[in-house]
Amino acid sequence: MEEKTFVEDIDRSLYDFRNEDKDAYRIEEGLTKEIVEQISREKHDPEWMREFRLKSLDVYNKTPMVQWGPSIEGLNMDNIVTYVRPNTKMQGKWEDVPDDIKDTFERLGIPQAEQTSLAGVGAQYDSELVYHNVRKEVEEQGVVYTDMESALNGPYADMVKEHFMMLVPPTDHKFAALHGAVWSGGSFVYVPKGVKVAIPLQSYFRLNAKGAGQFEHTLIIVDEGADLHFIEGCSAPKYNVANLHAGCVELFIAKNAKLRYSTIENWSKNMYNLNTKRALVAEGGTIEWVSGSFGSHVSYLYPMSVLNGEGAHSEFTGVTFAGHGQNLDTGCKVVHNAPHTTSVVNTRSISKSGGISTFRSSVVVTNKAKQAKSSVSCQSLMLDNISRSDTIPAIDVRTADADIGHEAKIGRISDDAVFYLMSRGISEEEARAMIVSGFADNVSKELPLEYAVEMNNLIRLEMQGSIG
Amino acid sequence: MAEELLQVRNLQVNVEDKQILHSIDLDIKPGETHVLMGPNGAGKSTLGYALMGNPKYTITGGSIVFNGEDITKLSVDKRAKAGLFLSFQNPLEVPGISLSSFLKTALEQQRGVRIKAWDFRKELRQAMALLQMDNKYAERDLNTGFSGGEKKKAEILQLLMLNPQLAILDETDSGLDVDAVKIVSQGIKTFQEHRNGALLIITHNTKILEALHVDKTHILAQGSIIKNAGPELVEEISKHGFEQFLQK
Ligand SMILES: Nc1ncnc2c1ncn2[C@@H]1O[C@H](COP(=O)(O)OP(=O)(O)OP(=O)(O)O)[C@@H](O)[C@H]1O
Numbered sequence A: 001m002e003e004k005t006f007v008e009d010i011d012r013s014l015y016d017f018r019n020e021d022k023d024a025y026r027i028e029e030g031l032t033k034e035i036v037e038q039i040s041r042e043k044h045d046p047e048w049m050r051e052f053r054l055k056s057l058d059v060y061n062k063t064p065m066v067q068w069g070p071s072i073e074g075l076n077m078d079n080i081v082t083y084v085r086p087n088t089k090m091q092g093k094w095e096d097v098p099d100d101i102k103d104t105f106e107r108l109g110i111p112q113a114e115q116t117s118l119a120g121v122g123a124q125y126d127s128e129l130v131y132h133n134v135r136k137e138v139e140e141q142g143v144v145y146t147d148m149e150s151a152l153n154g155p156y157a158d159m160v161k162e163h164f165m166m167l168v169p170p171t172d173h174k175f176a177a178l179h180g181a182v183w184s185g186g187s188f189v190y191v192p193k194g195v196k197v198a199i200p201l202q203s204y205f206r207l208n209a210k211g212a213g214q215f216e217h218t219l220i221i222v223d224e225g226a227d228l229h230f231i232e233g234c235s236a237p238k239y240n241v242a243n244l245h246a247g248c249v250e251l252f253i254a255k256n257a258k259l260r261y262s263t264i265e266n267w268s269k270n271m272y273n274l275n276t277k278r279a280l281v282a283e284g285g286t287i288e289w290v291s292g293s294f295g296s297h298v299s300y301l302y303p304m305s306v307l308n309g310e311g312a313h314s315e316f317t318g319v320t321f322a323g324h325g326q327n328l329d330t331g332c333k334v335v336h337n338a339p340h341t342t343s344v345v346n347t348r349s350i351s352k353s354g355g356i357s358t359f360r361s362s363v364v365v366t367n368k369a370k371q372a373k374s375s376v377s378c379q380s381l382m383l384d385n386i387s388r389s390d391t392i393p394a395i396d397v398r399t400a401d402a403d404i405g406h407e408a409k410i411g412r413i414s415d416d417a418v419f420y421l422m423s424r425g426i427s428e429e430e431a432r433a434m435i436v437s438g439f440a441d442n443v444s445k446e447l448p449l450e451y452a453v454e455m456n457n458l459i460r461l462e463m464q465g466s467i468g
Numbered sequence B: 001m002a003e004e005l006l007q008v009r010n011l012q013v014n015v016e017d018k019q020i021l022h023s024i025d026l027d028i029k030p031g032e033t034h035v036l037m038g039p040n041g042a043g044k045s046t047l048g049y050a051l052m053g054n055p056k057y058t059i060t061g062g063s064i065v066f067n068g069e070d071i072t073k074l075s076v077d078k079r080a081k082a083g084l085f086l087s088f089q090n091p092l093e094v095p096g097i098s099l100s101s102f103l104k105t106a107l108e109q110q111r112g113v114r115i116k117a118w119d120f121r122k123e124l125r126q127a128m129a130l131l132q133m134d135n136k137y138a139e140r141d142l143n144t145g146f147s148g149g150e151k152k153k154a155e156i157l158q159l160l161m162l163n164p165q166l167a168i169l170d171e172t173d174s175g176l177d178v179d180a181v182k183i184v185s186q187g188i189k190t191f192q193e194h195r196n197g198a199l200l201i202i203t204h205n206t207k208i209l210e211a212l213h214v215d216k217t218h219i220l221a222q223g224s225i226i227k228n229a230g231p232e233l234v235e236e237i238s239k240h241g242f243e244q245f246l247q248k
């Protein structure tokens, strides 16, 4: 009982299977003007996009490396392959997807989930989508859900052009610039006025290629009074070289509309996850972020809500689990930029086996945001003495009547609680996993059942072998 | 002679470096009900914890044999699986785990098979009805925000669901209102009579014992059992207190 041994390698076989690279096209390593031009050609960009990419590359070259936060020294852009096209066109039927890729998504449970509980699915493999399908009923409601490439050249081209990297401009930070230059894949969603999509849409991003980067762009526009739940999942097998994820998510929530954006992120532990997500919320609109971060070697992830219309509301519910060798810097930002805007941040972070989990929150209340209200609560659980958990709150208030609350708690698993559960016949490992899952229930109870189960399985995986 | 279910011999228990229990001997046969009384701080809860295997309570000498197996060094979960149960004096709150999913996991671990959701719910409803518990409690987080009395009822619910061979009840009656004492006492009686369960009831109050059959009574004071007797001792203690026994 007293003796505890730490086994660092847990069984990740569920996620950690690799396919042989059979890509149709793989660009050279590194980042040059030629490479960017080539990606643009491969993707049949409209001219404005080609220019956008080149400008972004310029910005990238002029912007210094990130100096704060976890070290990204292990990431050398000269070694990253920015574009790998899978050996298939995008298909509308799973039967038409090549077997090895289809198997991958089957092992991840995507086609099964689509059958039972999703309104539409997009599946990205390396740099491009290999499958995309929306239920007929949803399509008949006028909902547009397609890959970005089609969107750029289809009937919604103008809408895409108007919104693309408007919320996250390439000048925002170095990896936003990188994204602007080499982005590929991702989804475009438009929900027309008043349309309420009853069950979620999902995009799944799988990075299979060794030493590659994934730079998908997700653009979602929820029009007035509409309602959508979008789920994003991601995973990759582990390699001994660095992989990079620098995606970008831009969400536009119109007047009285509502969007829930849920993510279960489970990148492999050689991944640098430098992802940028932002939502712009108009009057009476709501954005709800639900976020589970489990994977990656290093993460910088701070979804941001800009509350731009009166009474707009943002809710962020997150859990971050940092195990051995992981440095996960996560958090959330809220900008209150209109009267009576409200925000709630509720996060849990867990660290184990030397993992580092840092939670940053930033709440800004501009002078336009009369009677803004915000509450931030962050709880951390450290599973041993070698792990770290920090909370870094920042609050900037420019009004006299804001109502801002912040609370942070750090704890450990109570031995008495473990004893209590064990006294009912539950093993020590199971008891600890139950307590950790319970701690993370702020997120799991917000997820559809299948995803909550998957998240608890991930926690169980992380907890495995931590006891002798 | 019936085989002993529990056989405690010369048990010595430390908390940190302090000896709390000195030399405990205790025998309980299958289906027997024993009452353990004694002043505050005597070591009653310590005995319960030590029998259940709480790692904070170090056994420095003696042995615990359960069903013929020496369990002195066995881990807590294995003792539970062997048929031992402890109703806690202060049940722990575990946020994020519902009472029902916790109980289902516990039952599955005990039985070693998956239980169908439907069968489980039926069993749970029955036990809850017996204890006059609202079904809603099953979906609440384990003991979290439960009142003192509700926690105790939830302990007896677990007892009825897990159906052990020996249940140690550590002041299950304290904090219960008059009606709740009756209900809980009915629950314990069900365990006693219909399941032939053995009991070690730790209490300061005789109310809970009124409807129950008692076989033996023990007084624990300052870490030692100072008196073993039949059921009549309960009455005597409730009338005259421990004073007379302590003087000897
Ligand atoms: N975890 C612990 N740490 C320190 N001291 C302890 C601990 N547990 C028990 N003790 C001490 O051991 C002694 C016996 O405590 P125990 O809880 O067993 O008494 P009890 O007979 O159950 O009393 P009560 O009737 O008040 O419940 C007390 O002096 C108590 O302070």
Ligand SMILES: [Mg+2]
Pocket (backbone or CB within 6 Å): B044, B045, B046, B089, B170
């Ligand atoms: Mg006690």
